[in-house]
Structure formats: C-alpha cells, structure tokens
Amino acid sequence: MKQHIANLIQQAIDTLKASGDFDTELVANIQIDNTRDKQHGDLACNVALTLAKAARRNPRDIAQLICAHLPASDAVTKTEIAGPGFINFFISQDATQAIIGKVLEQAEKFGRNNSGAGHKVQVEFVSANPTGPLHVGHGRGAAYGASVSNLLAAAGYDVQREYYVNDAGRQMNILAASVWLRYLQQAGETIVFPSNGYQGDYVNDIAQQLHTQAGDRLKHAATTVMAGLHTDAPEGDKEKHIDDLIERAQSLLGDQDYRLVFDAGLDSIRDDIKHDLHGFGVDYENWFSERSLDQDDQINRAIAKLQQQGHVYEDKGALWFRSTAFGDDKDRVVKRDNGQTTYFASDIAYHLNKFERGMDTVINVWGADHHGYITRVKAALEALGIDPARLVVKLVQFAILYRGEERVQMSTRSGSFVTLRELREEVGKDASRFFYVTRKAEQHMDFDLELAKSESKDNPVYYIQYAHARICTLIRKLAEKDMAWDADIGLAQLDKLSQAAEIDLMQQIELYPEVIANAAKNHEPHQVAHYLKDLAANFHTYYNAHRMVIEDMQLRNARMCLCMAARQVMANGLELLGVDAPEQM
RNA sequence: GCGCCCUUAGCUCAGUUGGAUAGAGCAACGGCUUUCUAAGCCGUGGGUCGAGGGUUCGAAUCCUUCAGGGCGUGCCA
Known part of the structure; x- marks a missing residue:
C-alpha cells in the first residue's frame, strides 16, 4: 500500500x-x-x-x-x-480488507521477503567456552542470535548459524586438570583442590563417568601429583599453581591419556551446551572447533599471509601485527616470545576462514565486554584484503541478574551461577526467550529472577499466546456446533467487516511485512516482539467487542477469516522469536 | 587518562531512522461476564525525554559540553 x-x-x-x-x-x-x-x-x-x-x-x-x-x-x-x-x-475499506485474503493465501510465508536472496550470511553467537554449563548471562545472546538468524532467513538470506567452540587454550587445560583431580579424588586419593580450578559439581560428574569408563588406569599417587608444585593461594600464586598442575597432568598421563581426560571434559560439556540450547529452541548448522584451526595449521598460514602483506614485525622476541596502521590503539601480538600463538591469532585465522568459506557477510554476536576487540579484528580483515564492513559485530549488553533486591554474581570458575537450564525450568522457554528479546540488544537490562517467576502469568508472551489460543478455540467451537469455518464464503463477504475494531486489526496485520523487513535489516528482533503485543491487543479488543460464533453464516465466516489471518501472523511472528504458538492454554 | 555503550512515567521498557498532542506493560484507582477462554476488555491519574547550548519549518531522535551508570583498555582465553 x-x-x-x-x-x-x-x-x-x-x-x-x-x-x-x-x-x-x-x-x-x-x-x-x-x-x-x-x-x-x-x-x-x-x-x-x-x-x-x-x-x-x-x-x-x-x-x-x-x-x-x-x-x-x-x-x-x-x-x-x-x-x-x-x-x-x-x-478505502476494500483495499484494507484485501490483506486478509493475502495472509490466508500466503500462510506461513506471509511477511517473508527476498531482499537477501543470493546472499550468504553467517551468524555466530553464544560461543561460550566449553568449561561449564551455560548460565543466564548467555541466554540473551542465544535468544538474540537465534531470532536475528530467523529474521534474516525470513528476509531471504542464506543463513548459517555457527557456534565457535573454544576447545583450545589454557582455560580448557584448567578444565582438564580439574577433571583429572576430581577423578583422583574419586579413585581414593586425597587431593586439595586448587582454588583456581573449576569448582562446579558438573566437574565431579564428568570425573565420575571417566572413572567408570577408565577405571584406575589414569591414577597416580597424590604425593607424586603434588610434589614440588608452586603453592596455591592465598600463600602462593594460584596461577602458577594451576599451570604446574596442568604440566604435571600432561607429563604423568602422557599425550594420549591426557587427551582422553581433556576430551572427557570437552565432549561432555559441549554436548550439554548443545542439548541445553536445543531445549531453548536454538540449533546450529555448524559447531566450529578452534582446535581444528591449529591442526590444519591455519593460524600460521594466516600470520604468514599478514606477513606477506608486510603487516607483521618482530619485537622483543614476539611477532606483532601492525594494527595501528588500521586504526587500532596499539599493535597486537600474534605470536608470543615462547613461540605460542595468541588467542587473537586464532581469531584472525577463524575470521579469515569464515570468509574463505564463501560468506558474503559475517555477523558476530558478542557480549558487550568484547567491544574493545572489534577494531583489531576488523583491522586484521582489512590487512588481509577483506572489506571490514562485511563483518558486522552486534554487541549484546549484559543482563544484570537480581534475586529480589539482591544482585546475583556470575562466575563459571567459582561454580556460583544460575544456569540457563534452571532459568528454563523455572521461568519456561517461551517466557524467557520472549523476555530476553523484548529489549533491544544494546540496552542494559535488569533481570529479576523472582519477578520473572512470580509474574510469569503477567508476562507479555502469554498475552500473545492467549490471543492465538483463543482463535484456535473458536475453530473448535465452530466444529462442535457444525458451523465449520469456510474460507471461501468468508473471503467473498469481507465487505461486512467494517467495525472500527475490525479495521484496526486489519491495518495492524498489514504492517507485519514491513516490521519483519525492518527488523531483519536492522537486526532488531525486539520490533517483532512489540509488534506482536500490539497485534494481540487489537485482537483481544475485537474479541471482546464482537462475537464470531453466530448464526449469520456470511458474517461469521468473514469474521473468522479475519481471526484466522490474525492467528497466522501471530504464529509466524512467534516462530521467528522461537516461541510456541499453543492451540489452547 | 583514553575508547565504546547507556540515561524517556513510581518500576521495566518502546518510540516506525528528523515529523503532527512522547506511548505500552507492571504498580494504583473505578467499571465490564447467565452467551466463543476474565492469562481478557473499557476507563482514570501519572513526564523538565539526565542537564545546558547548537543545527531548522520541526529534535526524545543529529552536533557539542557537562553529570551519572556500565564495559573495555594483557606476550589471558
């Protein structure tokens, strides 16, 4: 129009x-x-x-x-x-009424468009370290990333959802050491658990399973394990202590068995994260392993490529990327003086890899604490001859958690956190996903767990689902009374829909495609959430003001056509947000 | 110190990219059901859009200064 x-x-x-x-x-x-x-x-x-x-x-x-x-x-x-x-x-009313036929005809396709046709886009989100279960802090990125992906798909893009698994590096070695020490405890050794190890119960569970599978084969005497280590905090240095333990684990177990312990932790947690996200309605096309970069020597290749372009120099025994030439505050180390490549080097290789896989655009959903990283990654891309505008970084602000008045601290290491699974069980998938995505991503957000639970009945998501369920009930009622809805009769009588509430509802329905287009373009799923609330409000008003189960066959079917069009749009919109559209509540 | 983000009703948040009288939900108050789901509807009250200055026909929106809050600023990952 x-x-x-x-x-x-x-x-x-x-x-x-x-x-x-x-x-x-x-x-x-x-x-x-x-x-x-x-x-x-x-x-x-x-x-x-x-x-x-x-x-x-x-x-x-x-x-x-x-x-x-x-x-x-x-x-x-x-x-x-x-x-x-x-x-x-x-x-004119005629022109407005025409939308109903359009919605019923296009059904689940209504609202989609082709603006992104032929364009490959990757959305990488969550990508939390596999060192523990996801906590509610990850939920927002998960809900946001999944909804943005759905929106882009609705706009015709070829979307690939990706999770970057940080399965290399020190944090993972700390996890492996933690698993092994718990294993030793279960094998009967007396071990003082390191203050810097992963304290969560899940580590015990993994160790227990490892013990069941491997028996005492990986066991070494506590005295041997602990001999000659730097002392732990508070007297000593907890970092040196844990590093010594990692080294001890590697030397005592040997490469193969160390890898066994390492993978026991990694596989268990990665699978747990996968299941957890699946339960949250979030699924990925690809789980990309950081370690695979190293195995294929992609990190060194990326550094070499930068070197060929003359953007790398040596200083104090380390290799530096001259990111200042591309707007960064300072140059960045890619290979340390001990010969190890940095996490940043992995990231360069990873982003290069994304574009080598044929992506036109890459979207990274990052926590707000990573914003300092954007400049250097874009600098690396530019240095490699890739237009940095093709990398879009969406920063998601943290949700600050409260339990009533009290702020809840989040720390994977200490094991004190609310898991995403607990949130899902307490608040429900639909309510939590809707809640996360109702606020725009760059807005700080207060998340009161008590409130989310206690007010779950007043949660706006139920308001929308209720509207959807009400329409489904109408269909059932009509069937009971042998007055089944006939779309063709209704569509021929749309001119009977001239009540103010009917016009308002039709006009609201007509807005849907442009809401989707705009939300996709700007990566703003919250627009869809707010739109759906308005749509549901229009429907509830209509439902209270007029009756649909009536004798007048023509008016009845015309009204049902409008209701069914509204139902379709709600279902389409909720689908994009990963929220169910129930037939009854 | 420097950089990025944020500040709108008592609370939690929108505000269609510069448009007409700034809107929802929650909380408060008053009404609506022998008839399709009251998890609903109708109504009332509530604002110096953090503060000042600028740009123009027109600013919550753009520029600038300041205040407050969050985050970042490793040869960590």
Whole structure:
C-alpha cells in the first residue's frame, strides 16, 4: 500500500515537472508513514515539507499542487493537507480488507521477503567456552542470535548459524586438570583442590563417568601429583599453581591419556551446551572447533599471509601485527616470545576462514565486554584484503541478574551461577526467550529472577499466546456446533467487516511485512516482539467487542477469516522469536 | 587518562531512522461476564525525554559540553 501511494505521488510530481510547475532537477525522497492519529488518515507523506526548501515555496502550496495532480486510485477515498504541509491519505475499506485474503493465501510465508536472496550470511553467537554449563548471562545472546538468524532467513538470506567452540587454550587445560583431580579424588586419593580450578559439581560428574569408563588406569599417587608444585593461594600464586598442575597432568598421563581426560571434559560439556540450547529452541548448522584451526595449521598460514602483506614485525622476541596502521590503539601480538600463538591469532585465522568459506557477510554476536576487540579484528580483515564492513559485530549488553533486591554474581570458575537450564525450568522457554528479546540488544537490562517467576502469568508472551489460543478455540467451537469455518464464503463477504475494531486489526496485520523487513535489516528482533503485543491487543479488543460464533453464516465466516489471518501472523511472528504458538492454554 | 555503550512515567521498557498532542506493560484507582477462554476488555491519574547550548519549518531522535551508570583498555582465553 505504501508503495502504491508513493507511486501516485511520484506520478503527480512527474506531471508537475512536465508542466513546468516544478524544476525538472528536483529530486523527491518520498517517504510514506503510518499515522499515529486516525484523524490524520491512514497514511501520511511529508514530501511537501522536504521539497519546500529546494523548490523555494510554501510547503502547503506544494502539497496543494501534488494533491491536485494525484492520479485517481480505488484504494484512496480522500486526501487532506494538514499541519505544516503533510498530505494525509484515507484508505478505502476494500483495499484494507484485501490483506486478509493475502495472509490466508500466503500462510506461513506471509511477511517473508527476498531482499537477501543470493546472499550468504553467517551468524555466530553464544560461543561460550566449553568449561561449564551455560548460565543466564548467555541466554540473551542465544535468544538474540537465534531470532536475528530467523529474521534474516525470513528476509531471504542464506543463513548459517555457527557456534565457535573454544576447545583450545589454557582455560580448557584448567578444565582438564580439574577433571583429572576430581577423578583422583574419586579413585581414593586425597587431593586439595586448587582454588583456581573449576569448582562446579558438573566437574565431579564428568570425573565420575571417566572413572567408570577408565577405571584406575589414569591414577597416580597424590604425593607424586603434588610434589614440588608452586603453592596455591592465598600463600602462593594460584596461577602458577594451576599451570604446574596442568604440566604435571600432561607429563604423568602422557599425550594420549591426557587427551582422553581433556576430551572427557570437552565432549561432555559441549554436548550439554548443545542439548541445553536445543531445549531453548536454538540449533546450529555448524559447531566450529578452534582446535581444528591449529591442526590444519591455519593460524600460521594466516600470520604468514599478514606477513606477506608486510603487516607483521618482530619485537622483543614476539611477532606483532601492525594494527595501528588500521586504526587500532596499539599493535597486537600474534605470536608470543615462547613461540605460542595468541588467542587473537586464532581469531584472525577463524575470521579469515569464515570468509574463505564463501560468506558474503559475517555477523558476530558478542557480549558487550568484547567491544574493545572489534577494531583489531576488523583491522586484521582489512590487512588481509577483506572489506571490514562485511563483518558486522552486534554487541549484546549484559543482563544484570537480581534475586529480589539482591544482585546475583556470575562466575563459571567459582561454580556460583544460575544456569540457563534452571532459568528454563523455572521461568519456561517461551517466557524467557520472549523476555530476553523484548529489549533491544544494546540496552542494559535488569533481570529479576523472582519477578520473572512470580509474574510469569503477567508476562507479555502469554498475552500473545492467549490471543492465538483463543482463535484456535473458536475453530473448535465452530466444529462442535457444525458451523465449520469456510474460507471461501468468508473471503467473498469481507465487505461486512467494517467495525472500527475490525479495521484496526486489519491495518495492524498489514504492517507485519514491513516490521519483519525492518527488523531483519536492522537486526532488531525486539520490533517483532512489540509488534506482536500490539497485534494481540487489537485482537483481544475485537474479541471482546464482537462475537464470531453466530448464526449469520456470511458474517461469521468473514469474521473468522479475519481471526484466522490474525492467528497466522501471530504464529509466524512467534516462530521467528522461537516461541510456541499453543492451540489452547 | 583514553575508547565504546547507556540515561524517556513510581518500576521495566518502546518510540516506525528528523515529523503532527512522547506511548505500552507492571504498580494504583473505578467499571465490564447467565452467551466463543476474565492469562481478557473499557476507563482514570501519572513526564523538565539526565542537564545546558547548537543545527531548522520541526529534535526524545543529529552536533557539542557537562553529570551519572556500565564495559573495555594483557606476550589471558
């Protein structure tokens, strides 16, 4: 409809140019807005105001001219010039009612578009270290990333969802050592657990399973294990202590058995994360292993590639990437003086790999604490000859957790955290996913667990689901009374839908495609959440004001067509947010 | 110190990319059901859009200064 109106205005302007009323050089940026107040019609255009300066004329005069030259249209019943020079359009009921047939015909495809056709985009999100279960802090990134992915798919993009598994590096070695020490405890050794190890119960569970599988084969005497280590905190250095333990584990177990312990932790936690996310309605096309980069020597290749371009130099025994040449504050080490590559080097290789896999655009959903990282990663891409604009980083602010007044601290290491699984069990998948995604990502968010639980009945997601379920109930009621809904009869009688509540609902439905397009374009799933609340409100108002299960067959079917169109849009929208659309509540 | 993000009703948040009288939900108050789900509907009250200055026909939105809050600023991952 907006496009139709814009065309009418463009034609009017062209006519005026031809007749010499407007300068032919005049370029009009025609923007059609939905009106806030129905007294201003249904759609409004501010083109007269934007043209006023260039045309050196009073905007109301310009509006007058445009209105006088608008081609006739069945969809428009009236135009008005209002305020400083807005042109307001009143849309005919026929044109509005047509949306119902469109929705019913396109069904689950309604609202989709092809703006991203032929474009490959990867969305990488969550990517939490596999050193422990996901906690509620990860939930927001999961909900956001999944919804953005769905939106992009709805806009026609070829979307790949990816989880980057940090299965290399020191944190994972600390986990392996933690697992092994717990294993030793279960094998009967007396071990003082390191303060810097992973304390969570899940480590015990993994160790127990390892013990069941491997028996005492991986056992060494506590005295041998602990001999000659740096002392732990508080007297000693907890970092040195844990590093010594890792080294001890590696030397006592040998490569193969150490890998066994390491993988026991990694596999168990990765699978747990996978299951957890699946239960949260989040599934990935690809789980990318950081370690695979190293195995394929991709890290060294990436460094070599930077080196060829002359962006790497040596200083104090280390290799540095000259990121300052690309806007970074300081240069960054890619290979340490001990010969080990840095995490950043892995990241360079990883991002290079993404683009080598043929992605046109890569979207990274990162926690807000990683923002300092954006510049250097983009710098690396530019240095490698890849347009940094093809990497889009979406920062998701942390949810600050409260239990009533009390702030809940989150730490994987100490084992004191609320897991995503607990949240799902306490609050429910639908409510938590909706809650996360209702706030826009860059907005700080307070998440009160008590409130989320206690108010779960007042949670807006139920309001929408309830609207959906109510319509499903109507269908059941009609079937019971042998008055089954007949779409064709209803579609032929749409002109009977002229109540204010009906018009409002139809107009709201008509907005859906542009909401989806806009939300996809801007990566803002919260727009969908807010839209659905408004749609549900329109429906509830209608439902309370008018009855659908009535004797009048024509009116009944017409109203049911409208209800079914509303139901379809709610189902489509909820699907994008990963929320179920229940048939009864 | 420097950099990024944020500040809108008592609380939690929207605000269609610069448009008309700034909106929802929760909380408060008053109404609605012998009839399709009251997890609903209708109504009332509630604002210096953090503060000042600027840009223009027009600013919550753009620029600037300041205040407050969050995060970052490793040869950690």
